Amino acid sequence: MEIKEEGASEEGQHFLPTPQANDTGDFQFTSIQKTPNEPQLEFILACKDLVAPVRDRKLNTLVQISVIHPAEQGLTRYSSTEIVEGTRDPLFLTGVTFPSEYPIYEETKIKLTVYDVKDKSHDTVRTSVLPEHKDPLPEVGRSFLGYASFKVGELLKSKEQLLVLSLRTSDGGKVVGTIEVSVVKMGEIEDGEADHITTDVQGQKCALVCECTAPESVNGKDTLPFLNAVLKNPVCKLYRFPTSDNKWMRIREQMSESILSFHIPKELISLHIKEDLCRNQELKELGELSPHWDNLRKNVLTHCDQMVNVYQDILTELSKETGSSFKSSSSKGEKTLEFVPVNLHLQRMHVHSPHLKDALYDVITVGAPAAHFQGFKNGGLRKLLHRFEMERRNTGYQFIYYSPENTAKAKEVLSNINQLQPLIATHADLLLNSASQHSPDSLKNSLKMLSEKTELFVHAFKDQLVRSALLALYTARPGGVLKKPPSPKNSTEESCPQDPPPPMKRQDSIPHHSDYDEEEWDRVWANVGKSLNCIIAMVDKLIERDGGGEGGGGGSKGGEKDPSLVDPIITHPREDWYEQLYPLILTLKDCMGEVVNRAKQSLTFVLLQELAYSLPQCLMLTLRRDIVFSQALAGLVCGFIIKLHTSLHDPGFLQQLHTVGLIVQYEGLLSTYSDEIGMLEDMAVGISDLKKVAFKIIEAKSNDVLPVITGRREHYVVEVKLPAQMFEALPLQIKEGQLLHVYPVLFNVGINEQQTLAERFGDVSLQESINQENFELLKEYYTTFMEKMPPDYISHFQEQNDLKGLLENLHQNIQVKKRKNVEIMWLAATICRKLNGIRFTCCKSAKDRTSMSVTLEQCSILRDEHQLHKDFFIRALDCMRREGCRIENVLKNVKCRKYAFNMLQLMAFPKQYRPPEGTYGKTDT
């Protein structure tokens, strides 16, 4: 068949197969036998004896790979190799990979077109995916040398899965060299596995025999279906690079988006709505207040109700985005997508190198969590929150100042009450149930549970804040102040609502009122404990008299019984336990109800104070913080799930997970200049807020594997589901639902031209203090890690890693005032990887600077951990930046295959962060 390049579309579309792409119509095609979730076909290319159109011209060649689907005549551009310079026998380091989802069959035809590139700066100026051209695109800066084509089935059935094809001119006549196509299989155990292409790589003779050691199943293939439920639209790229001992390593780069980008924000917004509705209800139930406070409450409620509507509208809009898994950089300012992280991806590098175990290196790349729609004119959260708090502390009246810690405490106690009260009621009912069954063992167990929960409940109120809030609320009640007639201010307040409000009450002069009976609260509160003791005593007595008294009730504690309360109990042989216990349980519930009532109202009054000051501003700040947190959380959950799945078979990791928790390290590339200062301020708070998140692993009971979030702004629990088989293999502590903690740290180093301005004329103190503060956090984590992990683990760990040295080095680099000190990022990332942590890289859009950084990190790992040949470091870097996943990321975001840098900008970049010629330029972002 004559191949005509009809309707050739831009490379890169292959990773987004349309539904039609899978539709084979009436035709029956032969599927390729494949390992689940592994690419269907991967091959590498080399040319030999290429004939230059002009004699003596040195050839700079690349191969463009196109696909002709069997049911169609048209040709789809699929990918390209890198340009290999100055040789007639180019051996390409960039290979070709067809992911498992790609509609490829044995009948699919592959066309390989070889070009001679004359001007590299033009080579990647293939900008748009949209226009469809009838004829081959006029190739600026390159000329056609020859082409060859083959059917996938021919390659797969060929001897040793190798084809040597003649390259012909476009009229199909003249042979202009040969091209070798060789199938590769990553990570498969093959004795004496060999590459068959022998050639000279840039004058370096490579022993082209890959002596692959049996690789471990780094993919955790059994966990992949589960992981694939959250990862979507993978893009895969394949490379082979020489090692320092002249062997080959193979690298597969993969980049996937995640449906968590949208799922987590939706979950979170629903929780905010629930939390705020509940708070609004509690404000309404605060009871009668004096006119000043009542007006304040009305005002607060009006605004808070409006705010709930705002969240509801956003949720409605987001709910329309069913199935979405990617927010592009160009949508970062869209109001309805504010809660969704920008350009979130898993960037994975799978390395298969001789003599070493296969290894996976994951980085989550995402735009810095920031409130783009609200903008950065007044800075970001770090500054805004600080300023707001200072103003609140120092100005105004009309409200009582409670510190942010006290406000947070009030929210925590309220939430504990809301959780514990129904729990205690349930356990009390279970106790009655056991009593009616006359079962001593079950009675003891129920009592144990009831005692534990009630003790927690009583403990929740052991706080001075509740006392002071009770008094404050007392004085805010209409009757509360009237009891003290001598105060004219107080008496007028009741009769004359228009009068000026009472002066602000400072926290350092916590409300005090002589008529207020502080001990009343103590009595109410203590009654809960007392009524529990009555129940314990009664259970002990019932069991004892039943003849089963081998040790008393499960919950009783020496000295805690109040005999005066137990004595009046009249008992009978084989008495009705239910009847004996029922009134005591009723009393417990009543006492608890009383405590809950008072505490709830008083703490809600504390929350009223928080909202009362500078109301719209306060709510906007909360919204901003929620937005930033949502973006950060979506990334974190994605990172956590991926980490869990890839490390599930590592007992050391699992132990670390439940004894120490996980370090989560963020690399920021934002500059401390102009708007990006605000972004960094948002990001710093968003990441720090992730401390409020804990994970819990639960067994998946259905096909719905999406994580579930519970909690409220002060504390969230993310439940991650695992299939039964995997769940069973977990350590007991994790299976029992122990909360798993994360320790986020952020290190930022601005690298662009804006950072140059900041360093010369601006201020870098924000970056300095963030790095300093986060270094302390990282050090704390390391100390806990060393303390909590078992000694034999630690001694082995220390043999392998000099973490102490790395930390010292990082500290010195943070202290030293060196411009664009990118060593900080390398050290922080290395420490994170060695500590089994979750890695993130962020810039404004996670598109350009992030791409430079992750590709540099990947190649540095290949150099340091997998003996990448030192002469190939830059070539490997250029391959990844030119034809790898990250250029596809740029294309996905801005529909243009160019990093958004210009020459001037790049001159300001540290050298290793500059992309190769022809891959950057002006784009419409």
Ligand SMILES: O=P(O)(O)O[C@H]1[C@H](O)[C@@H](O)[C@H](O)[C@H](O)[C@@H]1OP(=O)(O)O
């Ligand atoms: O992915 P980023 O590095 O945040 O993209 C920047 C790019 O670095 C910069 O050179 C360019 O001028 C744009 O500002 C890019 O940001 P966009 O958000 O506009 O893609």
